[in-house]
Amino acid sequence: MSRLIYEIDHVSHVYKGKKRSIVKANDNISFDIPAGEILGILGPNGAGKSTLIKQMVGLLKPTEGQVLFDGMNIAGQTKRAASMVAYYAQEPHAIAALKVHEALEFTGRLRGMSRDDATRQTKELLEQFEMSKFRDKQLKQLSGGQKRMIGIGTVLIGHSPVLILDEPTNELDPRNRRLVWDMINMRNREGATIILVTHNVLEAEQVVHRVAVINHGKLLAIDSVAKLKQQVDPRLKFELFTSMGTRDEMEAMLARFGSVQVLSENRLLLLAEKREASELLDFITSRPELPILEYSIKPSSLEDVYFHIDNAAQNEVSGL
Numbered sequence: 476m477s478r479l480i481y482e483i484d485h486v487s488h489v490y491k492g493k494k495r496s497i498v499k500a501n502d503n504i505s506f507d508i509p510a511g512e513i514l515g516i517l518g519p520n521g522a523g524k525s526t527l528i529k530q531m532v533g534l535l536k537p538t539e540g541q542v543l544f545d546g547m548n549i550a551g552q553t554k555r556a557a558s559m560v561a562y563y564a565q566e567p568h569a570i571a572a573l574k575v576h577e578a579l580e581f582t583g584r585l586r587g588m589s590r591d592d593a594t595r596q597t598k599e600l601l602e603q604f605e606m607s608k609f610r611d612k613q614l615k616q617l618s619g620g621q622k623r624m625i626g627i628g629t630v631l632i633g634h635s636p637v638l639i640l641d642e643p644t645n646e647l648d649p650r651n652r653r654l655v656w657d658m659i660n661m662r663n664r665e666g667a668t669i670i671l672v673t674h675n676v677l678e679a680e681q682v683v684h685r686v687a688v689i690n691h692g693k694l695l696a697i698d699s700v701a702k703l704k705q706q707v708d709p710r711l712k713f714e715l716f717t718s719m720g721t722r723d724e725m726e727a728m729l730a731r732f733g734s735v736q737v738l739s740e741n742r743l744l745l746l747a748e749k750r751e752a753s754e755l756l757d758f759i760t761s762r763p764e765l766p767i768l769e770y771s772i773k774p775s776s777l778e779d780v781y782f783h784i785d786n787a788a789q790n791e792v793s794g795l
């Protein structure tokens with residue numbers, strides 16, 4: 476088994492607010508992260524993801540439990556962790572007044588790079604991001620997405636062995652999102668362990684090795700995407716496009732094969748048991764007069780997994 480970079484050991488966190496109000500942001504969370512893994516942390520807004528990440532980088536001390544980083548409690552290891560972990564917070568305000576090249580070069584220098592190496596890698600990163608023309612602008616003069624790209628640059632500079640990214644692709648256009656995911660993959664191939672919080676579930680699916688699903692501060696599941704998908708509804712999902720105005724007619728015809736959901740005026744989803752598949756395909760293909768324009772079998776996605784696990788947890792809470 477490969478070395479464990481993180482051991483999250485029964486971690487809870489309680490925020491204390493005004494008038495003695497408390498929020499239990501994390502509740503008894505335990506899991507390990509081996510070296511070389513890309514772990515995605517998913518969960519709705521307010522689930523406790525950022526709180527967990529802050530505990531993992533030593534910015535927040537757990538109210539209960541401990542976070543072991545490379546075998547040692549991170550509480551006494553913040554310097555060592557800082558030298559190995561590059562962290563991209565959701566809103567990195569601290570560097571807003573710096574010029575773009577300064578933000579990157581200073582971060583590289585703080586990670587122990589020589590001046591020449593930091594300057595060279597800054598130039599390379601700006602070229603890769605097609606942002607060389609912003610080199611001398613202050614970060615606060617950039618757009619939200621441009622700022623985020625430079626923030627990601629500050630994580631990449633210096634080749635840290637552990638990268639932690641909180642919603643790295645928020646606000647990014649599709650091209651930059653692709654660039655960021657490619658960079659994450661590349662760094663992982665070079666050996667980096669990567670932990671990322673994201674709401675871009677469909678994109679994350681292409682990149683992560685394992686996923687941790689968190690809600691209401693609890694760890695609901697942690698496993699590979701393939702294993703988590705096995706938990707989802709095992710029925711086949713047929714998506715059918717019908718000609719306009721024939722939805723009701725088709726809905727009635729398909730109902731004998733399984734459960735039909737209306738997605739839009741001319742789009743239906745049929746959930747059918749696997750044993751019904753060949754009869755259903757026969758039905759669709761042998762009758763060209765049917766008002767079906769197109770059909771496909773949709774695989775389960777990480778998004779389905781996410782909703783499945785989250786719904787199960789909600790039902791448990793409400794006693795269903």
Ligand SMILES: Nc1ncnc2c1ncn2[C@@H]1O[C@H](COP(=O)(O)OP(=O)(O)OP(=O)(O)O)[C@@H](O)[C@H]1O
Binds near residue numbers: 492498500519520
């Ligand atoms: N400093 C704080 N003081 C009090 N409560 C807080 C504080 N920070 C977060 N919380 C609360 O803790 C809970 C978890 O918040 P957290 O930021 O960890 O969620 P998240 O999963 O990262 O959410 P999002 O996806 O919206 O960023 C929420 O109920 C939030 O309101």
